Amino acid sequence: MEWVLLVAAGLFSGIVGALVGLGGGIILVPAIVYLGAIGWLEGITPQTVVGLSVLMMIFTGLSSTLAYMKKNTVDFKSGFIFFAGSAPGTVIGAFVNKGLDLPSFQLYFGVMMVFISILLLLRKCLKPVRWFVDHGKQTTLTVARGTYVYGYPIWFALLLTFIIGFSSGLFGISGGAMLVPAMILLFLFPPHLAVGTSMFMIFLSALVNSVTHISLGNVPWLYTIPVIPAAYIGAKVGAYLNQRLNSEHLVVALQIVLLLFGIRSIYEGIM
Incomplete structure (x- = not known):
């Protein structure tokens, strides 16, 4: 029974993560924590759930990146710059994770989920800011949807992705929900290019993140057997759907789910 649940969690995490550029960890972590809390999975700790999640993100990131490469929706130069900022953050976050017990993890992770759900909710309400493009290196991209001019100051991109990488190493999430x-x-990235580039950065960061968590003994290898293949297949499905569906409907549903999971996680952490 537990393997069926793990396959379902991995498949859904891969689909959602690739569809909207979240990497899947934001789905897998609360699902595994919940299954462990109700006794359906054994040996679940903040360290093992994060280790499982970051290892899964290697394969969801790779699967998604390969799919987006075929659509030419990956900015590799930006992806490497973002990775340069996130990589050291993931290592530091992984070591900070060592000191968390389950109640503390649930509390802090719940706060993070509520923050991400609010961020996703406000994404459509906020107006684009041109300052970063005007003060950074600009790139012009012409696609069927029109011509886009996007860019960023490299120092700010490195700082931002360091913070995102720290969150990834600490909580086992990809950071795509923030990036x-x-x-x-x-x-001012085009939306589809942002998702594809985000998944490329997630793949690279997950490699570093996983090495750190493996060295710390945080990976429950038995659970990776059902989760990783399911997540890899799910990521391919999500990347395929991204080109054909309006993912905003899923984002709305995801906001509600993350908010409910976040509130429940905060409650469990406090109680």
């Missing part, structure tokens, strides 16, 4: 809105609203 994609920032790329669209601050750097």
Whole structure:
């Protein structure tokens, strides 16, 4: 039964993560924590759930990146710059994770989920900011949807992705929920390019993140057997749907789910 649940969690995490550029960890982590809390999975700790999530993100990131490369919706130069900022953040976050017990993890992770759900909610209400484009290196991209001019100061991109990487190493999430809105609203990336580039950065960061968590003994290897193949397949499905569906409907549903999960996680952490 537990393997069926893990396959379902991995598949859904891969689909949602690739569809809207979140990487999947934001779905997998609360799902695994919940299954562990009700006794359906054994040996779940803040360290093992994060180790499982970051290892999964290697494969969801790779699967999504390969799919987006075929659509030419990956900015590799920006992806490497973002990775340069996030990589050291993931390492520091992984070591900070060592000191968290389950109640503390649930409390802090719940706050993070509520923040992300609010960020996703406000994404459409906020107006794009041109300052970062005007004060950074600009790129012009012409696609079927029109011509886009986007860019960013490298120092700010490195600072932002360091913070995102720290959150990834600490909580096992990809950071795409924060990076994609920032790329669209601050750097004026075209939405589909933002998602594809985000997944490329997630793949690279997950490699570093996973090495750190493996060295710390945080990966429950038995659970990776059902989760990783399911997540890899789910990521391919999500990337396929991204080109054909309006993902905003899923984002709205995701906001509600994250908000409810976040409130419940905060309650469990406090109680």
